[in-house]
Amino acid sequence: MKNQGCEGDRSDGVSVLDLTLHFQNTNDIWKLCDRAWSPQCKITIKAVIINILSAIWSARNNARFNNKVTHWKSSITWIISSTSLAGNKSNCVASSSITDFLILKRLNVTIHPPKAPIIKEIWWQPPMDHWVKCNTDGASNKTTSSCGGVFKNHNTEFLRGFAENTGLMSAFKAELCGAMRAIEIAHSKNWMNLWLESDSILVVKAFSSSVLVPWALNNRWRNCRKLSSSMNFVVSHVYREGNQCVDGLANIGVTP
Structure with missing residues (x-):
């Protein structure tokens, strides 16, 4: 996931959502969840947003009150780990969309496929002899x-x-x-x-x-x-x- 100011990061080939995002306020961030994602993908993206905001808040407090600088790679690892936990614990299902597949895989989330229909074989059974x-x-x-x-x-x-x-x-x-x-x-x-x-x-x-x-x-x-x-x-x-x-x-x- 990247915003408009991170075009240089495209060189490593990593872009979870493969989108150029424009955030003017917090409402714009949550509007990202209104897209036509599958239920599992949507809840995973919500977890990403929450964990990003939490990582920023934590890094800011560490720098201000503890005089500690959090390395950005450490924050990203924590974000992906926490998001993976939320996506895997969810009971929501994914779709057959390749976009959903790529997003969930990049966030280390096991895909929950839609439940297959139960198929029962039904036939008329004749009676026993003399019945x-x-x-x-x-x-x-x-x-x-x-x-x-x-x-x-x-x-x-x-x-x-x-x-x-x-x-x-x-x-x-x-x-x-x-x-x-x-x-x-x-x-x-x-x-x-x-x-x-x-x-x-x-x-x-x-x-x-x-x-x-x-x-x-x-x-x-x-x-x-x-x-x-x-x-x-x-x-x-x-x-x-x-x-x-x-x-x-x-x-x-x-x-x-």
Whole structure:
């Protein structure tokens, strides 16, 4: 970092910001932080400014009160060391900008790259032999709601599907209706090994905590739980990306 009066210092190739700066007052100094730096670069530059002012103040007091002259190289070493500590301790992240890269490296700051997105592999898993799997979903708008489901066997063969308007103005209630309808259909078809899968975590939790079920659906829910207790029954959660087919069926019921 240099100002207009330090052009001669360019011969050593060291210029942290690679800018010619004009400072008329302290406000001009802080305006430097308003540039489009990355968060980590910005906080590092703030640390540079604070440490420069602190080094000047310290050198001035040593000269005035202790009659000691601080060598400029010693001050620069202290400034870079203190700035490096601040930049490395920060939780802020840098950008992929080459300018940010050069500034942080010249100040001995370890670059904190942006957090990479978490990638999860999602796929539909078929049931075991002699089992039937049903994926269910629900959808709602301002006036109505619906549910849908698809039954498949261990060979991923389509057995049956359903899409029903529930008339309820709640997505969660529609999701529960889809789960209950799946149990009712499976029991009527004598599919006694049933794997139910939903993209609603609340629906999955409702099977272990009935207090989550709205009172309006409580009687039907108890009947379905009685049916499922006579079956080999499991329930699991799947991400929406693995439930897209049923999501389309559920949306049919709310489409004008």
